[in-house]
Amino acid sequence: MSQPALTGVGALRAAGRAPQLPFRIALDDGRELTMRRLLRVLPGKRLVGEAELDDSRVLAKLFIDRHGGKRWQQERAGLDALARAGIPTPALIAAKTIAGGGYALLTTFLEPVESLAEAWARVAGRSADEREALSLLVPLLAAYGRLHAAGLVHEDPHLGNFLCHAGHLWVVDGDAVQQVSARRSLPAARARANLAMLLAQLPPAWDDRLSELLPAYAAAAGADESELAGLREEIARFRAWRLRDYLAKTVRDCTLFAVEQSTTCFRAVLRQEAAALAVVLASPDAVIDGGELLKDGATCTVARVLVDRRELVIKRYNLKSLRHALGRLWRPSRAWHSWREGQRLQFLGISTPAPLALIEERAGPLRRRAWLICEYCRGPNLLTHLSPDCAPPSAEARAILDLFESLCQQRISHGDLKATNLLWHDNRVLLIDLDAVVQHRTAAAHARAWRRDRARLLRNWSPGSALHRWLDDRLPAA
Incomplete structure (x- = not known):
């Protein structure tokens, strides 16, 4: 079998998002690395993928832009800091320069492995009461507590940077890890802010479940839960920032x-x-x-x-x-x-x-x-699914109230709240026809819009019907 073509950093930069696979690169120690599969591409800057070195499978990060050396050094320092703190992270195999320019950082390839983001995707649409979702988050908070107890912060704590492998939660993306305190745990304010960054990744419904998550963090961090006062406000601030950033990405060429x-x-x-x-x-x-x-x-x-x-x-x-x-x-x-x-x-x-x-x-x-x-959602709309002569079944009742509580908490109005724009599917109520949806900046503006939305929803059923009365009694007040 012929070997893959030997390529250089310049060619990898020029290839953008689609380098031809497989390819080989020469390391400064004379060995050659063969990239087999790409897992992430930042065009012209960084390639991450499954590779082979000396007939062994490794995870390779290639830093190919002209200023990649700084990120390469940060990645190595972060992985070293995690290892010294005893926090599970893939072992560093080699950190080499690439012949002709660029840098390579190679770690053990974990398998089987699932990112916490992938695990979360299975349960994210469910209620915050779900035990399976809680079983994913409690170990995450404990791992984050250990990180802070070691004086470390992770400046990019999205769920994809935590891996489930061999019964443990592994922390990756070392270039986002910083050693703030060498011999003691993080200062309380820095720890609270960094914890808020992590919790802002979760849907807002989880803000009401912090009492079930924070004990695991506090125990691992050696912190007093009183030090976390004001955490909700910090979470809201980071989440608002993340939302603005995410919405900007939806109309810009990027990884997502x-x-x-x-x-x-x-x-x-x-x-x-x-x-x-x-x-x-x-x-x-x-x-x-x-x-x-x-x-x-x-x-x-x-x-x-x-x-x-x-x-x-x-x-x-x-x-x-x-x-x-x-x-x-x-x-x-x-x-x-x-x-x-x-x-x-x-x-x-x-x-x-x-x-x-x-x-x-x-x-x-x-x-x-x-x-x-x-x-496409095959579920029926609420006009056909619900009987006007009685209250909704328990699952539907809970889903309806959860939906409107979430919308009101986020100051979101729909603008055309016909029952046909609400679908029942997989134990959830889905909102469709989003042409007039608005997230309001002020509570007063939302209150005016919610009065209209609420009245429009209730008009789907006659005022004397049992369903109309049930909704009127339980929906957030106008």
Whole structure:
């Protein structure tokens, strides 16, 4: 079998997101590293993947930009600090420069392994009361407590940087680990702020469960829970920052989203879905024509389609007249707004069918028609699912109240709260038709919008019905 081509750092930079695999690079000690599979790519900066060195499998991080040496040194220092503190982290095998420039850091390849982000994805849509979700978070808080007890902080504590392997939680991404206190635990204020960064990764519903999470952290950190006063406010601040950053990424080419823009078209798609949705992105109208029309109106067309045996919904926003078209030219399309608000709801842990892609037809800076592609949900809407003659069954009742409590906590209004825009699926109530969704800046603005939303929801059932009375008694007050 012929060996993969030997390549250099310059070629890897030029390859962007798609270096040809497998490839070999020469290390400064004369050995060669063969990259077999890429796990993460930061174009022109860093490649992370499964590789071979001396016939052994390793995890390789290649720092290929001109300033990669600093990050390489930080990564090595962080891993050393974790190892000295006795915190599980992949063992460092080699830290070498690459012949011709660049740096390589090689660690043991853990297998089998699952990131905490992957484990969390299985339970994230469930209630915060779920024991399985709690069983993932308590060990995480304990591990974070041990980190702080060792005087360390992790400045990028997203769930993907914690790995489940061999019955332990492993900490990775050493370049985000800093040694703040060499011989003692973190100062209380620094520890609280760093803990808030971690907890801000969770949906807001978990803020009410802190009393079940913090004891594990406090015991491992050797901290008094009184030192964590004000934690909720810090979590809210970090979460707001993360939300702004995330929403900006939804329309920018990055690790999570693939974005293409030309004088005639704008496309944004979840990067992991780009290949599967290629046919839709290329010709959405043709896919709509081959699907089942759910709505065909002057302002929008909605179709259920099958793409590679997967059910999706495509919503096309039409231009019903010249006047309508002129009015939309300079404004973000309703598809753009729905895409953004769908991503907002998902980020906040509020159930809605996953938004997968956005397409806008453009003439230079001017917008014309637009398309939104989402997951299809087969669940019935609440107008058909609930009987007006009685209160909802217990599962539905809990899901309805959880949804509206979450929306009100986040100051989010829907704008068209018909019961047909609420779907019952997998023990959750999903919100659809997000064209008018708004997250309000002030409580007063939200209160005005919530009064309208609440009244619209109640109008779905006659005032004398048992369901109307049940909702009126239990929904957040207007």
